[in-house]
Amino acid sequence: MxxxxxxxxxxxxxxxxxxxxxxxxxxxxxxxxxxxxxxxxxxxxxxxxxxxxxxxxSKEDLCRQVFREVSTREMNILANIASEDAPAMERLESVLRTFAGRAIQGRRLAYALLAEPVDVGLSEDRTRFRRTHAQVFAGILDDAIEAGDIPPINTQIAAACIAGAIPTALIGPLAPESHEIEDQSGARVLDDIVAFCMAAVHAAPGTAAQKNEKTEERRIAS
CATH class of the missing domain: 1.10.10.60 (Homeodomain-like)
Incomplete structure (x- = not known):
């Protein structure tokens, strides 16, 4: 039996x-x-x-499961914000603040999830996570372009830049030490990161030149 x-x-x-x-x-x-x-x-x-x-x-099996659970939880938080019924730029700022804010609160965990040297299997899981992560930003940027909030840009590239910039600023080799972030106040660091990313998509290459051309055209016409 x-x-x-x-x-x-x-x-x-x-x-x-x-x-x-x-x-x-x-x-x-x-x-x-x-x-x-x-x-x-x-x-x-x-x-x-x-x-x-x-x-x-094995340790790898255990670590991969931990990574999947934690990264899924983090991704769901961002995806839920991205799918809210709100203007695209509001959603973008909210996602940026949430992503960077949670990384500031748990820098060691963020480093483990995004940058720590790991085995091949876990590295593959991380790559899938980072791609999905970038898709959240790309989707919001697509909505922002459609709404006329930002100039047309390659949203896949822009999303990859944003998704890479935040970890680099907080946990990469150029990131400030923990005590420096604490001295500057986590809120100030968070504001600076969000401001940089928002400015990056608003000030797309060529935007300033186009504005100058239009200004010159109006000057000549008058």
Whole structure:
């Protein structure tokens, strides 16, 4: 007779798996994926290391699942804002503030998700995440162009620039140290990032020249 799990057994297994993932996520938020050693995850989750391997055969399997859960949560937050019934530029600013603000609040986790050297499998997951991320910005920019709020631009390129600029400003090699951000106030840094990105799409190349040409045409006509 085939063995069938009882409801209690299934619930216990699910609870163990959730505690393992929660513990791993906490460790990653504190020290990155490199800190998520299987023995430490098991200790914090309150399970034996051997038990942990029954749920996740390797550290890479565990880290990839943590990445998928956390990145999906972050992406859903941005996607929900992007789909709101509001003017495109309001949605863009809100998405920018949310993305950058959450990165400021959890810089170590943001570094782990976006820039920390990782295994090939996790790197592939990250690439898919970054592409989806850029699509959120591109969709809003498409709406802004259609509404006449910004000049026509290649929204895929612009979205890639925005999606890359924020992590570079906060967690890249040129980013200020944590104490510098704290000294300047996270709110000030956030305002500067949002202002830069908003100005970037408003001041598309050629816009100033076109305005100057029109001004000159009006001057000559008068």
């Amino acid at each position: 085939a063995y069938r799990r009882t409801g209690k057994v299934s619930a216990r297994l699910a609870d163990n798996r959730r505690r393992i993932l929660n513990s791993a996520r906490e460790i990653v938020a504190e020290g990155g994926f490199s800190a998520a050693q299987m023995s430490e995850v098991a200790r914090r989750a309150g399970v034996a290391t051997g038990t942990l391997y029954r749920y996740f055969p």
